[in-house]
Amino acid sequence: MNLFRPPFGQLKNKxxxxxxxxxxxxxxxxxxxxxxxxNIPKAQSLKHVINAASERNNxxxxxxxxxxxxxxxYVLARVLEYFSNRGYTFxxxxx
Numbered sequence: 001m002n003l004f005r006p007p008f009g010q011l012k013n014k015x016x017x018x019x020x021x022x023x024x025x026x027x028x029x030x031x032x033x034x035x036x037x038x039n040i041p042k043a044q045s046l047k048h049v050i051n052a053a054s055e056r057n058n059x060x061x062x063x064x065x066x067x068x069x070x071x072x073x074y075v076l077a078r079v080l081e082y083f084s085n086r087g088y089t090f091x092x093x094x095x
Contacts, residue, residue, distance in 0.1 A: 003027050003093060005061065027093060029061040033075055035068035042074040049079050056088070 004024040006015075009032075016026055031052040034040050053060055060079065062072050080090070 005029065027059065029059040031058050031060040033060060033062050033071065035071040035075065036063050036065065037071075038067070040071065042071050045071050046075045046078050049075060050082055053079075053083070 002022075002024045004019050004026050006026065006028070009028060011019075011026060019026055031049055033045050033049050035045060037045075049060055052058070062068065062076055064072070083090075
């Protein structure tokens with residue numbers, strides 16, 4: 001898949017046009033977990049994601065880095081369980 005998530009959720013029009021010409025689909029996110037923040041408690045990140053993603057059709061961004069792994073490993077499993085128990089489904093993005 002040729003998906004592109006702009007760093008910091010920011011993209012200039014010119015950059016977007018180049019990405020589209022190169023065959024990428026630009027995907028923005030609506031909820032960020034703040035998983036890279038070393039000073040945020042894991043429970044606070046979890047609460048933020050659950051509260052911010054309470055509406056359907058959100059894209060939650062998590063980071064797969066060593067820096068984010070402490071929060072990611074804690075929050076992601078709990079977010080999936082929380083929303084699954086409430087009837088939400090998770091889908092692969094299609095281009």
